Amino acid sequence: MATKDINTADSASDTRTIDEIVDVIATTAPEIRTGLPGRRVASEVQNPSGETQMAADVFADDLLCERIGALDGVGEYASEERPESIDVGTGSLSVAVDPLDGSSNLKPNNTMGTIFAVYDAPLPANGRDIVAAGYVLFGPVMTMIIARGGTVDEYVIYDDATYELIREDISVPDEGSVYGFGGRVPNWTEEFEAFAREIEQDASRKLRYGGSMIGDVNQILTYGGIFSYPALESAPEGKLRVQFEGYPIGYVLETAGGASSDGEKSLLDVDKPDLHARTPLHIGNTNLIAKLESALD
Known part of the structure; x- marks a missing residue:
């Protein structure tokens, strides 16, 4: 977390x-x-x-x-x-x-x-x-x-x-109200799918997924909640690039009082020396990211 x-x-x-x-x-x-x-x-x-x-x-x-x-x-x-x-x-x-x-x-x-x-x-x-x-x-x-x-x-x-x-001084809202999950559902891992289904059962949250990562991230910064582009069975390293997407988005969310994760640790602590390396990406309220990491453990 x-x-x-x-x-x-x-x-x-x-x-x-x-x-x-x-x-x-x-x-x-x-x-x-x-x-x-x-x-x-x-x-x-x-x-x-x-x-x-x-x-x-x-x-x-x-x-x-x-x-x-x-x-x-x-x-x-x-x-x-x-x-x-x-x-x-x-x-x-x-x-x-x-x-x-x-x-x-x-x-x-x-x-x-x-x-x-x-x-x-x-x-x-x-x-x-x-x-x-x-x-x-x-x-x-x-x-x-x-x-x-x-x-x-x-x-x-x-x-x-x-x-x-x-x-000024934007903070992620305490009561997250939206969620969005990327990747093809048949390619999700069993652990992530179980977590996603649990999130979907919460009637207080609305699905917001537009297929443009930056738009989905802005939803989380505006309304709170969770956005994930997880590790997939077909792509264990995920889709998003750590240097160009994972690090900067993790930095923005953590600076705003939220959390980021690759499924195990903060995105800012991911260590991949390749300029175009990929990473799973999860961002949102700290309690939801902690719950996600427990589910994937």
Whole structure:
């Protein structure tokens, strides 16, 4: 289960660089969103995880790489769309990005977003090396969640690339009211299926699963509850990438007073040296994550 040990930037220069990274992501988001309509087609290449890239994936990655890489305090940039991290400067901070999480939702025009993590270490890094993380959600309203300095804040991003703080020091609600579980049910393990069925029997919770991880995560941050993309019989390591999704989402939820887990321990304590390694992912209220870990033990 989660342990409250959230790393924070330890120098004025790092703090300034984090401000600049957040600004780049926020001001680039409207351009990414505006560029989506003409890029709802598959490209001719696959990403390092073996998935066919959408033209929008490449577009978003190129924009973010160019702009984040131009910041003096950033030394490395990595994304889910590139096989390796690239050196972009001599700065001390590394940035890992999922440029367009949920890009498969372009075809049905469903929720997607951008996930990022700032590490005070070379890539691939560990979850405890994160000094800031967050995501932009391309919903009916474009919003940005930022976890840094021990707090989680929410901003609304406008089409003119300005953004405004709308909620400060967000906490996961105590009474979780939603749940969502990914993966094909026939591929769930017996232990996870038994846990999921028990959760489903609680009439106080509603099913909320949209097939875009970032949208499902935002449901948990808003309403509380539990979201899982578990280990599967067909994929024991799960589906989601620890460096680009597991660590940053775990950091956001734990900073907001919730918990994260790979089924045994905090996502921030998962130790996998491969840049594109996968992990089972469970996030939500601390009591529900503790219950899940007991069920999978």
